[in-house]
Amino acid sequence: xxxxxxxxxxxxxxxxxxxxxxxxxxxxxxxxxxxxxxxxxxxxxxxxxxxxxxxxxxxxxxxxxxxxxxxxxxxxxxxxxxxxxxxxxxxxxxxxxxxxxxxxxxxxxxxxxxxxxxxxxxxxxxxxxxxxxxxxxxxxxxxxxxxxxxxxxxxxxxxxxxxxxxxxxxxxxxxxxxxxxxxxxx
Amino acid sequence: xxxxxxxxxxxxxxxxxxxxxxxxxxxxxxxxxxxxxxxxxxxxxxxxxxxxxxxxxxxxxxxxxxxxxxxxxxxxxxxxxxxxxxxxxxxxxxxxxxxxxxxxxxxxxxxxxxxxxxxxxxxxxxxxxxxxxxxxxxxxxxxxxxxxxxx
Numbered sequence: 040x041x042x043x044x045x046x047x048x049x050x051x052x053x054x055x056x057x058x059x060x061x062x063x064x065x066x067x068x069x070x071x072x073x074x075x076x077x078x079x080x081x082x083x084x085x086x087x088x089x090x091x092x093x094x095x096x097x098x099x100x101x102x103x104x105x106x107x108x109x110x111x112x113x114x115x116x117x118x119x120x121x122x123x124x125x126x127x128x129x130x131x132x133x134x135x136x137x138x139x140x141x142x143x144x145x146x147x148x149x150x151x152x153x154x155x156x157x158x159x160x161x162x163x164x165x166x167x168x169x170x171x172x173x174x175x176x177x178x179x180x181x182x183x184x185x186x187x188x189x190x191x192x193x194x195x196x197x198x199x200x201x202x203x204x205x206x207x208x209x210x211x212x213x214x215x216x217x218x219x220x221x222x223x224x225x
Numbered sequence: 226x227x228x229x230x231x232x233x234x235x236x237x238x239x240x241x242x243x244x245x246x247x248x249x250x251x252x253x254x255x256x257x258x259x260x261x262x263x264x265x266x267x268x269x270x271x272x273x274x275x276x277x278x279x280x281x282x283x284x285x286x287x288x289x290x291x292x293x294x295x296x297x298x299x300x301x302x303x304x305x306x307x308x309x310x311x312x313x314x315x316x317x318x319x320x321x322x323x324x325x326x327x328x329x330x331x332x333x334x335x336x337x338x339x340x341x342x343x344x345x346x347x348x349x350x351x352x353x354x355x356x357x358x359x360x361x362x363x364x365x366x367x368x369x370x371x372x373x374x375x376x
Contacts, residue, residue: 117276117277119276119279120276150264150306151280152280152284152305153305173264173305173306173307174264174306174307174309175264175265175306
C-alpha cells in the first residue's frame with residue numbers, strides 16, 4: 040500500500056514537471072514579439088487594453104474607453120527615441136487632417152521624463168492629446184517590444200492594425216492611412 | 226605649522242577613504258545608480274546602458290550638482306517612473322511584505338526542519354528483548370559449550 044502511494048506521488052511529480060515543460064515549450068513557440076500587434080495584423084481584431092493616464096498636453100487624465108465611438112491612433116513614443124522624432128510631424132498631420140472625421144491621435148509617452156516629453160511636444164508642435172506612462176505598465180499591457188509603436192483602434196476599441204517601428208517611409212505612411220480608413224468603416 | 230599638520234591629516238583621511246564614499250554629505254552617483262532600477266530592462270542603472278537608463282544617470286548627476294540629496298532624487302524618480310525604480314522595496318505598506326515574506330518563509334522552513342529532525346530521530350530500531358527465549362538448537366549448543374568449559 041505504501042509502495043503504491045509512493046509510486047502515485049512520483050507519478051504526479053513527473054506529470055507536473057512534464058506539464059510545466061509543455062507550457063514552457065508552448066509559450067516559446069507562440070512568442071511573436073508583441074502579442075497584440077501580431078494578433079491585430081493577423082486580422083483577429085483584439086480588444087485594446089484600456090488605460091487611464093495623466094495628460095501631458097493639459098491637466099487631468101485621459102481614459103481610452105471614453106473615446107469609444109471614435110477611431111483612435113495610439114502612438115507609443117519617448118523623447119530619447121530617435122525614430123519617434125522622424126514620425127512625430129506626420130502624426131501631427133494625421134491628427135490635424137482627420138480630427139473632424141472622428142479620428143483621435145493619442146500619444147503615450149513611455150518610460151520618459153515628463154519635462155523631456157513636454158520639450159519634445161513643443162519642439163515638434165504636437166497638439167494631439169499625450170499621456171504619460173512613466174512606469175511603462177500600459178505599454179507592457181500592449182506588449183510593446185520597442186519604440187515607437189502605433190495601434191489603430193476602430194470605434195469599438197478593437198485593434199485593426201499595428202505598426203511596429205517608425206512610420207518614416209511612404210509605404211508606412213500609406214499603411215497608417217489605410218488602417219485609419221479601415222477602422223472608420225469597420 | 227599647525228595649519229600644515231591639519232591639512233596633511235585631512236589629505237590623508239581623504240586618501241584612505243573608500244572610493245565610493247560621499248564627501249560633504251552629497252550623494253554619490255555610483256551608489257544611487259546601484260540603488261535604482263532601469264524601468265525598461267529591470268536591472269540596476271549601473272548595469273544598464275539603455276536609453277532611459279542613460280537619461281536617468283544624467284538626471285542624477287545634474288540633480289547632485291544642484292545640491293539635491295538622495296531622498297529628493299529618489300522621490301523625483303519615483304514620481305516619474307513609479308516605485309518600481311527603487312531596487313529596495315519601501316519599508317512600509319505593501320512594500321513591507323517584500324521584507325517580511327522571506328523572513329516568514331525562513332522561519333517556516335526552520336520549523337519544518339526541526340519537526341522532521343525530531344520525527345526522524347524518534348524512529349528507533351526496536352532492540353532485541355533480553356528475556357526472549359533462545360532457539361532450542363542454539364540453547365543446546367550453548368549448554369554443550371558451557372559443559373565443556375566447566376569440564
